[in-house]
Amino acid sequence: MSSKQRQLQVFGEMFFVIFILTSALSVSPEDLMEPRRRVVHVLEDETGAVIVQTAPGKVVTHRGGSITLPCRFHHEPENTDPARIRIKWTKVTDALQFEDVFVALGKQQRVFGSYRGRVFLERAGPGDASVIIQNVTLEDYGRYECEVTNDMEDDTGFVNLDLEGVVFPYYPRDGRYKLNYHEAEDACKHQDAILASHSQLHKAWLEGLDWCNAGWLEDGSVQYPISNPRDQCGRKDTPAGVRNYGYRHKEDERYDAFCFTSKLNGKVYFLKRFKKVNYAEAVKACVRDGSAVAKVGQLYAAWKFQLLDRCEAGWLEDGSIRYPIVNPRSRCGGSHPGVRHLGFPDKKFRLYGVYCFREYMDETAGGTKVTKPLKESLIKWKSSNSIPANATNAI
Missing domain, CATH: 3.10.100.10 (Mannose-Binding Protein A, subunit A)
Structure with missing residues (x-):
């Protein structure tokens, strides 16, 4: 065995011992109470080479939630200047292309694209390269790369972000x-x-x-x-x-x-009315109630997360007729739970109920505000669906 091979073998054994010790020492009651967290250890040897070790598994959240993408590294403060450690997070997209998410060098930090205002270093202590993603979106789902670089060497680890959904x-x-x-x-x-x-x-x-x-x-x-x-x-x-x-x-x-789709920032509900309506009347009815006609994904999310169960067919935004069943019964479409689909009837002459979606209010310094004004939403819908001009009279 050559000298270089013996050196690599010794270093490998040292790395394994250090990794086991740091893993054992890093477990705390707080860790046991947070099953969604995963630990990523990044160690460096005497030559300054950076080695990344990622724990198996994935982190899971839902749309609108906050999640930590874990990545940790170890270095000796007297030998390595923390300000010279570069931390970079990227998202792996199709064909192994990468989308920049976050980069930090010492106190200098930059967040990219749709992640601006939502991604921050966790700062849980020395050697923590983890980032927190707030207000998680559907598009955040996927695989992320954590890269830690010193003056000469770098290595990477990967974290998979999964979403609860349907x-x-x-x-x-x-x-x-x-x-x-x-x-x-x-x-x-x-x-x-x-x-x-x-x-x-x-x-x-x-x-x-x-x-x-x-x-x-x-x-x-x-x-x-x-x-x-x-x-x-x-x-x-x-x-x-x-x-x-x-x-x-x-x-x-x-x-x-x-x-x-995943959890909603709002609520889907069946609008109670004395009579059934056509599609244009359904749009106006939801707007009168301070809402908008629900989209198909919103109805599925409500069925999954709200456990919305309603044995009444209603209009949705795409002009389809559907209804959600959590507790199957024979008079409501069969023996299995799911969202029943009755097709795309004539919008003008067929009459049904309607499912509406009301978005939750956003907190502001002076009170609350609706994220998207209802009138603006209806005008945009009207321009793409060619409903009669008087459809906005209900606003």
């Missing part, structure tokens, strides 16, 4: 298999959601999601979950699972979409 299939009024990838992405966003990831769809399948139409996922693949194999869904004799068409042409090929 996956739902979606297709537009003009029918099945009408969306290319970019249209599917826009359709999910318009319904207060994002395209689901494979892991999110797989988790939904484990929880019982069964859907016989293929849909786009965020990585550009097309898949669909089958819990109950049958001939019309890829043959009855094939095993249950998530069927995968692979990566498809994003512009030319057309499918449905699988969308993902």
